[in-house]
Amino acid sequence: MDLTEPKLAEAPPATGHPKQLYMLFFAEMWERFSFYGMKALLLAYMVTQLKFDEPKGYAILGSYAALVYTMPLFGGMMADRFLGYRKAVMFGGILMSIGHLVLAVPEDWSFFYGMAFIICGNGFFKPNISSLVGTLYPENDPRRDSGFSIFYMGINIGAALGGLLCGYVGQQINWHYGFGLAGIFMILGLVVFAIGKKSLKEGLPPNPAALRKPFFAGVPTEFGIYAAALLVIPAIVALFNRYEIMDFIMFGLGAVSLVYILYIALKLEAEARNKLFAALIMIVFSTLFWAFYEQNAGSLNLFAMRNVDMHVAGFELPALAVNNFLPPAWVIALSFPFAWLWPALNRRGKEPSTPLKFGLSFVFLGIGFSVFYAACLLGAESGLISLPAFILGYFFIICGELCLSPIGLSMVTKLSPANIVAMMMGIWFFASAIGEFLAGKIGALMSVPENVVDNPVLSLPYYADIISKIGMYSIGIGVVLIVLVPLIRRLMSDVR
Numbered sequence: 473m474d475l476t477e478p479k480l481a482e483a484p485p486a487t488g489h490p491k492q493l494y495m496l497f498f499a500e501m502w503e504r505f506s507f508y509g510m511k512a513l514l515l516a517y518m519v520t521q522l523k524f525d526e527p528k529g530y531a532i533l534g535s536y537a538a539l540v541y542t543m544p545l546f547g548g549m550m551a552d553r554f555l556g557y558r559k560a561v562m563f564g565g566i567l568m569s570i571g572h573l574v575l576a577v578p579e580d581w582s583f584f585y586g587m588a589f590i591i592c593g594n595g596f597f598k599p600n601i602s603s604l605v606g607t608l609y610p611e612n613d614p615r616r617d618s619g620f621s622i623f624y625m626g627i628n629i630g631a632a633l634g635g636l637l638c639g640y641v642g643q644q645i646n647w648h649y650g651f652g653l654a655g656i657f658m659i660l661g662l663v664v665f666a667i668g669k670k671s672l673k674e675g676l677p678p679n680p681a682a683l684r685k686p687f688f689a690g691v692p693t694e695f696g697i698y699a700a701a702l703l704v705i706p707a708i709v710a711l712f713n714r715y716e717i718m719d720f721i722m723f724g725l726g727a728v729s730l731v732y733i734l735y736i737a738l739k740l741e742a743e744a745r746n747k748l749f750a751a752l753i754m755i756v757f758s759t760l761f762w763a764f765y766e767q768n769a770g771s772l773n774l775f776a777m778r779n780v781d782m783h784v785a786g787f788e789l790p791a792l793a794v795n796n797f798l799p800p801a802w803v804i805a806l807s808f809p810f811a812w813l814w815p816a817l818n819r820r821g822k823e824p825s826t827p828l829k830f831g832l833s834f835v836f837l838g839i840g841f842s843v844f845y846a847a848c849l850l851g852a853e854s855g856l857i858s859l860p861a862f863i864l865g866y867f868f869i870i871c872g873e874l875c876l877s878p879i880g881l882s883m884v885t886k887l888s889p890a891n892i893v894a895m896m897m898g899i900w901f902f903a904s905a906i907g908e909f910l911a912g913k914i915g916a917l918m919s920v921p922e923n924v925v926d927n928p929v930l931s932l933p934y935y936a937d938i939i940s941k942i943g944m945y946s947i948g949i950g951v952v953l954i955v956l957v958p959l960i961r962r963l964m965s966d967v968r
C-alpha cells in the first residue's frame with residue numbers, strides 16, 4: 473500500500489473541489505499575469521522604443537500571438553505521447569521564465585529571443601495545465617464544469633493584475649522593468665507548480681520506458697524532445713526577421729488542418745460526421761471573432777494612448793494599464809451574472825443553443841465597437857473619446873467573449889469523436905492563432921503616419937474608420953450565423 477498518496481484526492485468532499493485545483497489555479501494565474509503583462513507592453517514598446525514603423529509592429533505582434541497559439545498543437549501532442557502533462561508544464565514554465573528574463577535585458581537582440589522562448593514555452597505550458605484540470609474529475613463528475621469556471625477565473629485575475637501592473641510600470645517607469653516584473657511572477661507560478669505537482673495523481677509520462685529509449689546517439693527521447701524545442705527558438709527568431717513568410721505558414725497550416733479534418737469527417741458515419749461539420753463551422757467563425765476581439769492587445773493599445781481621455785478627477789490614468797485591465801476585469805465581473813443567466817433561462821426552456829450564442833457573440837462584439845465609433849463621432853473636435861464610453865464599449869465586447877470562449881471549449885468536447893478530442897482542442901486554439909494573425913493585419917489598417925501621432929484630432933479618423941467597419945462586419949456576421957442556426961442545429965442532432 474502506498475501511504476504517500478494524498479488523502480484528499482482519494483475522497484474528494486462531495487460539494488467542494490479537489491485541493492489540487494487551487495494549486496493549478498495559482499500556477500496558471502501567475503503565468504497569465506506574466507503573459508498578459510508582457511503582451512500589454514509589446515506593441516507600444518515596438519512602436520515607441522524600437523521605432524518600428526506601425527505596419528511592421530502589427531505584423532510582428534500578429535506573428536507572435538499566432539505562433540503562441542499554434543505551438544500548443546505540438547506541446548499537447550508531445551505531452552500525450554511522451555512527456556505527460558507534469559513534465560510538459562515544468563519544461564514550458566522554465567522556457568517561459570527564461571523568455572521573460574531575456575526580455576528584461578535592455579538590449580535590442582534580446583527582444584526577438586525573449587518572445588521566441590515564450591512562444592515555445594507556452595506551447596508546452598498552456599494546453600497541458602488545462603488538461604491537468606480535466607484529470608482532477610472522473611468522467612461524469614458534475615463538478616467538472618464549475619472546476620473549469622474557477623480555473624477561468626484564475627486566468628482572468630492574473631490577466632487583470634498583469635495588465636494593470638506591468639502596463640503601468642512599463643509605460644510610466646521603465647519598459648524593461650515592466651518586462652522584468654512579468655518575469656518575476658512567471659517564476660512564482662513555476663515555483664507554485666513545482667512544489668504542488670507532487671500532490672497530483674495524474675499527469676505522469678504515459679510510457680516511461682519510451683522516454684528513456686535512446687533517440688539519437690544514445691540521447692534519451694526525453695532530452696531529444698527538449699533539444700528539438702530549443703532548436704525551434706532560433707528558427708522563430710529567423711522568422712521574425714523575415715515575417716512576410718508568416719502568411720504562407722499560417723494560411724498553409726490553416727488549409728492543411730481544414731482539409732485533414734474534412735478527410736477525417738468523410739470517413740465517419742453520418743451522425744458523427746454531421747456533428748464534426750457543425751463544430752467545424754463554428755470553429756471557422758471563431759477565427760473571425762478573435763481577429764476583431766484581439767484589436768484589444770493591438771490597435772486599441774495605441775488608440776488608448778492617443779485618443780482616449782484618461783483624465784479622472786485631475787489625474788491622468790496610464791493608458792496601457794487601463795486598456796489591458798478592462799477586458800479581464802469585465803470577464804471577472806460578468807462571469808457571475810452569466811453563470812446565473814444560462815441555467816435560469818434553461819429552467820424556462822429558453823437557453824440559447826450553442827450556435828445561437830456564437831451568433832450573439834458577434835452581435836455583442838459589433839455593438840461594443842459601435843459604441844467606440846459613436847464616441848469617436850462625439851469626440852471629433854478634441855480628438856479624444858471619453859473614458860466611460862471606452863469602458864462601456866468593452867462591456868459589450870466581453871459579453872461577446874462570454875457567449876463564445878467558454879462555450880466553444882465544451883462545444884468541441886461534445887461534438888468531436890472521442891478519439892480526436894485532444895486534437896480538436898488544439899485546433900480550437902489554432903483557430904484563435906489564425907484570428908490573432910488576422911488581427912495584426914486589421915490593426916495595420918489603423919497605422920497612423922509618423923507626423924500625425926502626436927495630434928489626436930488628426931489621428932482619430934484613422935481609428936474611427938476601421939472601428940466603424942469592424943462594428944458593422946461583426947453585426948453582419950452575427951446575423952448570418954443566426955440565420956444558419958437551424959441548419960447547424962440539424963447537424964448537431966441530439967447535442968444542444
Ligand code: PHE
Pocket residue numbers: 504541627877901904
Ligand atoms: N483569455 C483566455 C486565456 O488566456 C482565453 C483565450 C485563450 C482567448 C486563447 C484567446 C486565445 O486563456
